Amino acid sequence: MAGDVLIELSRGAGSGDGLQDTKDLHRGRQKVGVMLALPAAVLVAGLVVFPIAEATYYSFTSWNGQTAHFVGLSSYSQLLFHTTAIGQIFRNNLAVVLSIPVGLLFALIAAFLTSLRVPGWRPFRFVVFLPVALSWVVIGIIFSNFLTPGQGLDSLLGALGLHRFALDWLGNTHTALPALLATFNWALFGVNTVIFMTGLASIPPEVVEAARVDGAGFFRILRHIVLPLLGRFVRLAFLVTMISGFSGMFGLIYVMTAGGPGFSTTTLEFQIYQDAFTLGNFGQAAALGIFLLLIMLAVTFAINMIGRRRAADLW
């Protein structure tokens, strides 16, 4: 939902059309406004904004939880140039991003079919959206079992006569990441399908009707009206999935692979946990956390820019 954040921010959030009150009421309104907003603002300041400021500070120190010495950018240079697996970790994060369009394409197809209102669309929506209720831990435990040699997937492949694909999916450095990403996209398939269904439902009927009157066929309508109007929903789906993959997948990795074998499924997010809580290297973990935040902000910003330019071209 971060897409909305920037959209919202750039539009001057919290404003809107002001109420035209008399002066007295005006003052009363402001007082009540501050009163109602204050508790949330204080909690966010203390529990989110202040810690992020601290994390930024600690990222310039060698902090072990007790003492912090200022070390400048050394945590960052250590991180970028002297961490054994940093290349691998970045490649893993890139793989997360690259897997998203594949997942989105399937979700788009499913949403389109659902929007045709064919019999059975309701139960279908119920089934695909269901993983929303499941935790990464539960999903991880289920899929670890499913992918264990001799269990679910193996038996299925065996039954289909595809014995040669019966692998130790999670135990092999080449297949662990693809298996993890398939599970990840499985889990978010329903969310994306529902986002696209909403997008399809939001297209004004008159526009489609007008095009049809003008003689446009089914595929022309799809290509020139439906897909362009879905733009902001594609952006939302991409961002929701990416944020989840960069900073919400911890539980899945923890349960399925613990980052291994080797570093083959370690992402930035998982490395922060490792640095901080298994290695006790808080300074470096903080640096990595700031780094991850910057990457996410940059990608969000870039996607909003792309979306905006496209929209401008259209009008």
Place this chain on the structure above:
Amino acid sequence: MSSSTYEMLAGTPSPHLARARRRPGRHLVASTTLVVIGAALLYPLVDVVVASFRAQGTGPFTLEYWRAVFRDVPVWHQLAMSALVTACSVAGVLVVSVPAGYAYAKLHFPGARVVFGVTVACMMIPVESIVIPEYSNLAKVGLVGSVLGTVLVFVGLGIPLSVFLMASYFKSLPDALVESGLVDGAGHVRIFRSVMLPLAIPAIVTIGVLQFLAVWNDLLIALLFLPIQSQTIAVGLASLQGNHILNTYVLVAGSVLSAIPPMIVYMMFQRHLVAGLTIGVHR
């Protein structure tokens, strides 16, 4: 978003697309494709759950793993912890976020834009980036290893999204409601409580459900901030993964058990969740 748009977003597929082609053969193809996709998605779940009722996953029917969950894992205690932490966090988030969302949407006070902007920007922050200083701050005031500390962290992390969604919703309600309240002589607090709050119930349910799922399903925060001997069910299960004494199907049984409360919530509030996904998408 007006409440009728809200209903619409709750997921009725577009009728005009449905009208695009109406041939019986096409419906059959589309329906079949949906059934195939749905079955493929469900297969891993069903397969593993069925296996938890069979000896070693492939043998004859047995209830052994399900009995073992209750015997060898403190699931009742863990479920109770999950329920306690989740209930307090949801209540906490609602109590502060709903009024704040209203204040940002309708009561333009000085500084509202900036504070709202900062709050909303906090939605982007990965938990991992702040969890370490958070831990040391709470440790200083003795709140690590307590339910109160854990709930505080969940509330802090839950506020940004909730305030954003509530503000979007309140913005969609007409200003005329506030004005006519003022004309009738009601104060702003009274208008919020008696006019706006009842109208916002669908959105309040949405953020409550989102928060419920986030807290119930969380791993990292509970793992760090709750005492080891009284953990939530999610952490309890995760820490048993890779434990070779315990049969893996005991874990599966535990997972299914832990998923029952969120599944019930999902079944009851599916519509609200669907709406919540896109409540913030503006035209």
